[in-house]
Amino acid sequence: MYQDFDQKHIPSELIRIEGVSKSFSGVQALREVSFSIAPGQVHGLVGENGSGKSTLIKILAGVLSPDRGALFFDGQPFRSVSPKRAIRKGIQVIYQDFSLFPNLSVAENIALVSEVARGAWRVDRRRVRELATRGVRLLGVELDLDALVENLPIFQWQLVAIARALVQQARLIIMDEPTTALTRIEVDSLLKVIRSLRDSDIAVLFVSHKLNEVCNVADRLSVLRNGSVVANLDSKPFDPLGVAELMTGRPPGGRTVRDRPDDRRVLLSVSNLARQGAYSDVSFDLQEGEVLGITGLLGSGQTELAMGLSGLLPAETGRIELDGKDAVIDGIQSALDLGIAYVPEDRLREGLFPKHSVLENLLAASVERSCGFLSFIDFQKFKGIATAWVERLSIKTSSLDLPVETLSGGNQQRVVLAKWLSTEPRVLVLNNPTAGVDVGSKTEIHGILQQLAEQGCGIIIVSDDLPELLENCDSIRVMSKSRLSERLTAEATGEDQLYRMLIGEVH
Amino acid sequence: MIRLKVSDPHTRLLMAMTVAVFLAMSLLKPGVFLSWNNLRSISFQFPEFALLALAVSVTMLTGGIDLSIVSTALLAASAGAILQTQVFENPSSLAATGLAVAAIFAVGALCGGVNGALIVHLRIPPILATLGTMQLFSGLTIAVTGGTALYGFSDRFLFLGNSSILGLPVPLVIFVLLAGLTGLLLTRTGFGFKLYLLGGNPRAARFSGINSAQILLRTYILSGVLASFAGLIMAARSNSVNADYGASYLLLSILVAVLGGINPDGGFGRISGLVLAVLSLQFIASGLNMLRFSSFAKDLVWGGLLLVVLAVHQAVKNRRNRATGPLVAEDKR
């Protein structure tokens, strides 16, 4: 038996990981990872993409078994792991996609797994109902048990997934990037739910790369870098900047905006722009070389506005002027013709053609205009253009013919950027440009944006990452209830003030 | 980028298979298989079927499907038949034949346009839209033909199905031209470039400013036109149009497309692969025939071949995934 020599202040430990290593075809994914989690404790696990978080989750869930090292549960060695055995021990994983069944009811989603695990073959509707009611009560929330999950907002998917874990007598709930799809308010309620779990002695492993949230909710923190635990932090408060440095191995970047004159030519001028049910009465000016940040709670209309400017959700009324001339944006084509490009948030689904080559991806946005219906393609020219972009944005790929999905997340995002930059936009609208991108690439993408602004391109960043906006933007506007606030200068605004504006405490 | 490379593993496999089948048949039945007569009869037989496979393939490249190809071919052919047999005094005149042929293409394009409009404007999933139009078009074919076969095409019209130019059967010439043109369209034009991207990820295509509606509409029209050429050859070869003709062609042409490497999820596949698949299957069919197997052994071998080829592909892919799987998964967001 191992002794708890380093955890005197913790009552007992639920699970302990000792020297776990794992490699895939020669690549070391995890190296001598050790830490332990106590009951009723929220343990944060942070690391960049590719640092080994997912592998570690899979080992805990019994999907993978470690090459070396051991797991202990309740002090007992936990061998020959399998998903079923892990679940029986009370280990529950809530994956990023929630693993719910959209076509089934909330009640069934909550009860299904535990009923199947029990070995039941006959559907006992009363029991399903009881289980679901119990799960929702344990969670302390209200949910319509008869609703189909596909009709619920995404935040409630999260709640259903947690309720499902609870009815399975979970003792450790592993949450994989649980806040990705949530707005700030929803994140706050999720963190509240997690704290209430702590009171019923359930341990939570909170896996995320959003440092503010982790530092806020976690009791202890483990930092993964390149498959190794570089730090186990035992006591609050945690300093997000310090943790970021541990995670990346680099000092964090500060404010990247350099001083810019505030009186440049107005590039884009929007007045009283509106679209029913999307955005209303939107007016603002964007100067040449200005970086404008727009933020808001989910459903406030900021994504819709971004899609409106880029022709995906065109405005019904209002006026847009580009270079002082009236401009009509009634579709993505007309926006592109005017030089307005939109970089969507969801890289894999909206930004890229994952199985197609880097070359095809790089040219996807410009081909519509550079190449007519029956006109022949000059592949030499295409290759030249693509090569130039690969060099300019230092995209790491061994060949232009490689499927873009084989590139790393950061490089994929650069391909998306290059794809849009190749249309030579005057105005670039970006929606959460660094979501799911590791800290290193994030900094580089910010650098690229600043460079573009330097060259006179007007940039609009729609993001709910407040530090990102404060670091990168000359001015920030908050969107709430489909309307846009007054212009705030980034220097004069703190994150705290911005957040309070966001939730509507200050106007 | 698969279209720039001279060949990919699947095409190489098909090429090897086609050559192997050809050689095996030539060795087994040297006098018969390699005879001019046999090769000629093969070249008359396969084009109508190959054109249907081509028609369904272009829609599969966009991630859709066209189940109405055979119905389209027959409806188009019956339009030509009515013009040929009931309208003109002298159906053999160049004008009458020309008009009949033009009517066939027009009906084909129209059918394709209806499919395209249902898919693009009403947003009905392609498989459902064309399942509906399949019934619709074949119902209309029965209605206009009165449920019986239409006979009596002019000689000039029949030329298109039964004669040769410079020793090459006209149906073969038509197929080679159309396959070449379609291949060129897909690999060398802006339309093709965008079509492959659209098939790969329709959502990203929309966000990239690619005019998906236009491309889909044109793809289904192209499919309708290609199917109508098949209808033309069918009518000219058999000198009749019958609503029941070629009923087994639909599923077989999808089978050929898949065997030819057209990915039913869209975005990938080459016309050259399709042509090779058609050829090797036709060689097999002809060879089996000579070896005195029943004509149904063809179905058996074709179905089996499709399953074997796919199973081998999948086994290779699964093994590769197992080696690198978790790392790839790690990269997933």
Added chain:
Amino acid sequence: MALLNWRKELPLFGAVLGLILILGVGNAAFFSLDNLADLLRNSIVIGIMALGVMVVMASGGIDVSFTAIAIFSAYATTRLLLETGGGESIVLAFVSAAFLGSILGLINALFIAWLRLPTLIVTLGTLSLFRGAMLTFLGSEYITALPNSMVAFSRWDLVTGLTSGGSTYRVPVAFLALPLTAVLVSLLLNRTYWGRGIYAIGGDRESAERAGFATAGLQTFIYCFVGALSALAGMIHVTLGRIANPFDLVGMELNVIAAVVLGGARLTGGYGSVTGTLLGVALIVMINNSLILLGVPSFWQRVVVGLLILIGAGTTVVRGRALRGVRT
């Protein structure tokens, strides 16, 4: 939950009622006993097949090989019984056909569940394979002299009598196979965790796996089950027609799929109900058999079926868009 399903199937129910009214008002002969008996008789085979296809579609797959399985099993069983002289027991006949059908289904399952190949492609291949194998190895001639037990079964009536017009009407006992299958499938899908697992796979296969369902096992079961159901339908087709014609059935797969789709199953998986499927079958059977009572030439049947599919699909899409519109 039951109420919710009913509400979803209400438009379809309305369509069936409407069609009955139109047909009945158009021609009183529609309600005659012999016409109704005809409709019941004609819905047995397509109904059983449709229920099987619906199960496959609920699991997110599609099967086009079921017609080949049906005729293969029925033809092979008939020959087997004739050659072995085992034709005395009808139970044995149906059991051996169902067994054969599930073996053929197992072949589908091998490719789908274990090699994870796309279902449409696999079943396209096996459609061709099974049919070719039957015609090559089992023969391609019609068998009119069926085994005694099958002949006796075909004459066994559930209801029979004379209409006022003097013609006989009869509903064979074989009709019972349809309601029995419907109840069986309904119990399977709604009352067992195998059934819920089928919907779960159709909703999200990976999640189903994580939830502890043995997805490969379940899929194997699905395709074997559908194989057995198809074989049953094939046997009933052969028995009632009193001829084993190896060229029958193949070619009607898309009509059956059309009935299932009209019944509310989605090709993307996760949806489909027994009630809906039966309503879809009723619609198709009435159009195919009774439209002629209105003096509509029989060749317009396909046009009407085609239009119904398009209207059904169109309204589903529009309703879906409206629902999504509310949410965002």
